[in-house]
Amino acid sequence: MVKRILFVSPTGTLDNGAEKSITNLMIYLSENGYQIFNVYPENGHYTHRQYIQSLLKKNIKLYPLQTIKWWWEEAPGDSLFSKEERSLFYQYNIKQIRDIIKNEKIDLVISNTVNVFQGSIAAACEKIPHYWLIHEFPDREFAYYKDKINYIFDNSDKVFSVVGGLTETLSELTNQNSKLNSFVPYSYLSDESLISSDKRRIISIGRINENKNQLELLEAYAKLNRQEIPLVFIGDWEEDIKKQCDTFIKEYSLRNVHFLGFREKPWDEVTDADICVFTSKSEAFSLVFVESVLKGVPSIVSNIKGYQSVSDYFQAGKSYNLNDTDELKDRILELLDNFDDYKSSFLTIKNNSKKLYTVENCFHSIISSLESLQENNEKSLAALDSLLGSVIPSHEIFDIKSQYISIFYSKKEEDFTEDNCYKFPLQYMDQIFFQVPIDTGKLRIDLSELPVYIESVSLKTSSNLEQEVFITATNGINTGMGLLFDKNDPQILYSIDGVDSINYVFTYKLKDIFKLMKENSILSEISNLHSKHNQLVSDYQRLSDTYSSIINSKRWKMSSKIINFFRRSK
Structure with a gap:
């Protein structure tokens, strides 16, 4: 039986469903006799400390790595430095993972998301098995990985994708379905009761960004014209999308919209009189929707596959057609006007769901595969062992990334x-x-x-x-x-x-100081500053020369003698 597992995690934070789910898997495995190791990108996110503490207290050994770009080159996110320097850092991180595999005698590497690839290369070079866990639909910002499907399956002993629509989609993209399995993302939720209230509110939980699509909820809320009912957003935000929301609120004079920002325990802000609305454009298996079901909160969701997978699993939720704000408005009105009936129905679903939704059930396919892990079939990448992170040249970029x-x-x-x-x-x-x-x-x-x-x-x-x-x-x-x-x-x-x-x-x-010769680069700015300095020196010299010529002129000397005469006369 495999005992020593290295996970490669996408963010090292607790602000997304994938990390929450796999953190729960790591903790479960550690509690059941496995030795768990975790590699993740070092970062300054406000949930990072909580992420570290939750894993350390479960005896999981952590390896934070300095990175420039941790996800694939084509994946969402900023591309800093030059492409060559990003490649160098990829190579550096692969070497670090290979060293961990050797030093810790790792039996299996698991990549926690389709967006990280370093673990697959390191495992292939060290000739040990590799699993890939996929949480993302290959569309929108993640459409790039369609072109990597063959690589993903070729360099994995097994691929596990989120149950429902995502597994169905991936099965259509590969001819290696014998490797494809599914799992249910697991979110641990306390049994604490919701705050008691008799005041209806509309709640949206999640980071305010383009994909979560909160602007659609604002549009439906404006059409609802029930401003006595508060609309509450719980979660941090991307600045540009938050500004769009603020502009809309001001334009339509919406007076009862509230942004609470990030909350470590968002369900502590929700009452038993609230309804939830989730409007994402793309989800695999929305954990916040799962949590609303487990809390017995009547919920409305867009009709995307990811929400539908949760609805099918729990037989819960009401949906509306994405982009149809009139239908969303009608669904909200329906729940508000018939709240007691819907609340009773959701409480029944909540009680049934708690028996179904356990960590053992959710990760059954992954856990059972660990018991019967076969010897690794050598991957083709092993032939490139000497080129993939075995030797790293020195570079000033590594010194810069060690700063705080x-x-x-x-x-x-x-x-x-x-x-x-x-x-x-x-x-x-x-x-x-x-x-x-x-x-x-x-x-x-x-x-x-x-x-x-x-x-x-x-x-x-x-x-x-x-x-x-x-x-x-x-x-x-x-x-x-x-x-x-x-x-x-x-x-x-x-x-x-x-x-x-x-x-x-x-x-x-x-400032991007690495593309030195481009327009508006640091060199051009320093040149401008130097030009301004030279101009100031030139102006000063001209004023100094003018001053000297004035005070040395006959007219100035005569004027000075007259002024001094009258001073002495006083």
Whole structure:
């Protein structure tokens, strides 16, 4: 029986269903005698600490890796540095995983998402079995992996995809269905009862972004014209989509819409009088919909395959046609007007679902396969062993990626100390959510220990009434195109003693200093600064020459003698 398993995880956070589900699988396996190891990208996400703590206390050994891009080159996400440097870092990460396999005597590697490939290469080079778990439909931002289906199946001993529509879709894309199995994503939910209330509300839980499609719910809410009923969004957001929502709210004078931001336990904010609405454009097996079923909350979902898979599994939920805001409005009105009947029905489904939805049932196919794992068939990639992460040249990019952002906080009259500090890995752009004590008066943000060039930076309160906090002092130079820190220990200071918030979000983006010759690059900006400096020197010299010519002229000397005469006369 396989005993030592290395998981390769996509984000190292708890803000998405895939990570929550596979975290539960790792914990279950660890509790049942398996030795579990986990590789993930080091990051500054606000759930990262919770992710680490939840795994460490279950004796799971963690390997955080510094990365530039962790997902496939074609996958969603920013592409920083040059393609050559990203390839170098991919190679570096593969070598690190290969070293872990050898040092920890790993029996099996499991890639937790279709978006990470490094584990498949490392396993092939080290000649051990590899499983691939797939949570994403091959459409929209994940359509890119259709072209990688053959690679995925060729370099996996087994492929497990989310039950329902996703498994059906993948079976149509491959001729290796003997390797294809399915599983049900598992979300652990406490048995705590919902808050009791007699006030109806409409709730949406999830990160506000283009795919979650919350703007569609806002449009239906405007058509509903029932502003005595609050619409509450629980979850953090992408800035551009949040601005679109804010613009819509203002345009239609919607007065009872509330954004609570990220909540570690979102169901603590939901009452037994609420209904939930989920409007995603693409999901595989929505865990937040699962959670609404397990909590007995009447729910409406769009008619996409991922929601349909959950509905079929639990026999729960009402659907509307995606993009049909009139139908969504009618569904909401139907639940509101017949709430007691729907609530009773959902409570019955809740009780039945708890018997069905257990970690053993959900991951049965994966767990049973571990008991009968066959010897690995050597993958073709083994022939490229010497080229795939075996030797890594030195590069300054590795030094840069070892840096951290440090956020110090203190009372107004106190000094900053290491005891009151958060540390986050330096990225090339990031959004860091953090919380400070209520009596905090000032913040100091150290942007690594190296000289850096920041293209954009902002500090805002993370609340419904977002407020920008302006820089009090900095040792950087404002170039007009960003903040240039030309010496070690770059710092920004903020005064927050007059700000009514304990929750903040710090956003920054580094200047792209690696494409040196392109237009508007750092070289061209330094050249512009040098030109401005030369112009100032030239202007100063011209003024100095003009001044000298004036004070040395006969007219100036005569005027000075007259003025001095009258001064002496006084």
